[in-house]
Amino acid sequence: MITEVSGLTGEPQRAIDEIRLPRWGRVVAAEGSVPWVVVGPDDVVVAPIREFLTEFVAMGRSPGSVRSYAYDLLRWWRWLLVAGIEWNRATEAEPRDFVLWLRQAVKPRRSSRTTSAELVGTVNPITRKQYLGDGYQPRTVRHSNAVVRAFYEYWIDRGEGPVVNPVPRDPRGGRSNAHHNPLQPFRAEGRIRYNPKVPKRRPRELPEALWRDVFGALRSNRDRALLATAVSNGARAAELLGVRAVDLDWGDQLVRVVRKGSGAEQWLPTSAEAFVWIRLYLADLGEPLAPDSRLWWTLRRRDQGRGLSRQPLNYEALRAVFRRVNGALGTNWTMHDLRHTAALRMSRDENLSLKDVQVILGHAHLSTTADVYVVEDEAQIVRRVGRHLTDRTLPAAAAPVAVGYDAADLDILLGGLR
Structure with missing residues (x-):
């Protein structure tokens, strides 16, 4: 008690x-x-x-x-x-x-x-x-x-629980929608009273140099193919792990995934580099995959009671890949950071609209894409502000005095503001 x-x-x-x-x-x-x-x-x-x-x-x-x-x-x-x-x-x-x-x-x-x-x-x-x-x-x-x-x-x-819900909402000064105008949309009921505030998090991006370090620390063509695919189309880890051999369109360089939230199938464009690494990974397997077979498999064969065989790659095995990379580089990257990296790269491309980015990421609402990924690069902001401060601190050159005027007299007249 x-x-x-x-x-x-x-x-x-x-x-x-x-x-x-x-x-x-x-x-x-x-x-x-x-x-x-x-x-x-x-x-x-x-x-x-x-x-x-x-x-x-x-x-x-x-x-x-x-x-x-x-x-x-x-x-x-x-x-x-x-x-x-x-x-x-x-x-x-x-x-x-x-x-x-x-x-x-x-x-x-x-x-x-x-x-x-x-x-x-x-x-x-x-x-x-x-x-x-x-x-x-x-x-x-x-x-x-x-x-x-x-x-x-x-x-x-x-009718079988308590009379009042023990987890109350914050009424925001009155009963929600008490005098609702039928011509107007319903407003939110208010947040749960005991919800803590959540600080807004910035998307986590791997700069190009750090991405090259991560990619160079990978040990196998399978890991290189998987991460290259993730950083090119922004698919979630669970979506990529569910890809089958039939979900690869080699001609148009597309990968089909099943979206995590809606369960809908979607073809995602993927970089040519990722398909090169997928081809090398499949060559390393040494055996053809059936069309409905999973694409990603463990590199080592294990005995699960029916002899030595490879097992489908799961999320824990994927986390182990990042543990090895982070241990070698002294970092703490995760698979989801690759999704953020892909999203930020696409959002900064002038040839892509925000709607394009939303469709590729699989967001249900455009506001989700805008709120999370339409951000200025912090490093670029720092550089611009630094140049602004440098320009402010440099002394301005005095304007030349026209012929016939005394510079000393103009300084007295203008108070040194010339």
């Missing part, structure tokens, strides 16, 4: 700093319509969460989103167990204290940090990117609040 202390109002308050969530339950893959469920220590499915996830799947959400929601609800369930509150009796105090706990808690880890312990929260001098810390980021807290609120909205609509 949570240790409580008395507040100024006489109401008991939780000692947030003393709370430690138990390792209760887990998220497991399931058969049927719901791909992920939350189970307790006895491997019994948590029914309220499963029913909500069933509705979530019926709304067309992807398995990755279902898994993400399941983990957020598992953490919320652990909090309710520590607080000693039934899920359908939660009040605003529980989400409020939960947010306070998330802001100061240390994320659980399966293994302790080793060489990266001293880098936590610091900024890499080469990439100027901050290393991840041990706490929960503001975006994680906001996502958790949104998931818990959606969970209770579902059960309140069913």
Whole structure:
């Protein structure tokens, strides 16, 4: 149970700093319509969460989103167990204290940090990117609040949850759309009350020189082909890892991907250099790929019970590629930095419109592309301001005096402003 202390109002308050969530339950893959469920220590499915996830799947959400929601609800369930509150009796105090706990808690880890312990929260001098810390980021807290609120909205609509949603919205001075004009669009209801502010992040770009360093540190033609493809068309890691052999159009130099959010298929133009590296990688495999076969495979054969064979490349193996590169260069680049690099290169090309960039990146809204990627290069801004300051500090040459006038008299008359 949570240790409580008395507040100024006489109401008991939780000692947030003393709370430690138990390792209760887990998220497991399931058969049927719901791909992920939350189970307790006895491997019994948590029914309220499963029913909500069933509705979530019926709304067309992807398995990755279902898994993400399941983990957020598992953490919320652990909090309710520590607080000693039934899920359908939660009040605003529980989400409020939960947010306070998330802001100061240390994320659980399966293994302790080793060489990266001293880098936590610091900024890499080469990439100027901050290393991840041990706490929960503001975006994680906001996502958790949104998931818990959606969970209770579902059960309140069913008439089986609490009377009022325990995760309130900020009313912004009144009830949202109370006097709505039917000729005007509905305004936003307001953000969740306990959402932390998220600082606006600039897109992360690999300058040309640093990109050459990264590319030179790669060990195989497979890695060179994969990264060259990513930096040319800006596809996400999950989208590239799902590419099959039939998704390559060698004549028009196109790669077909399945978009992460919508699930729609899209052909993306890819550089000739990337296709050269793909050809070299396929030659290294030494065996033809079936049309429906995955394109990216592990370089080493492993015995999975049916003899030695290659396995499809997954995200963890791709992260290992970047760990080797970052270890050699002293950097902290990620696969998503290549998407940012491709997007910024395209947005600065005068021959491409912002709509072109939006289509290639797969953004649903043009505003997303504009808000994130239409930015000035910081290095160019610094150089321009530096030239401005240099021009301001240089003494201006005195204008020549016309014949017949005394320069000293003009200085007295104009006060030295000539």
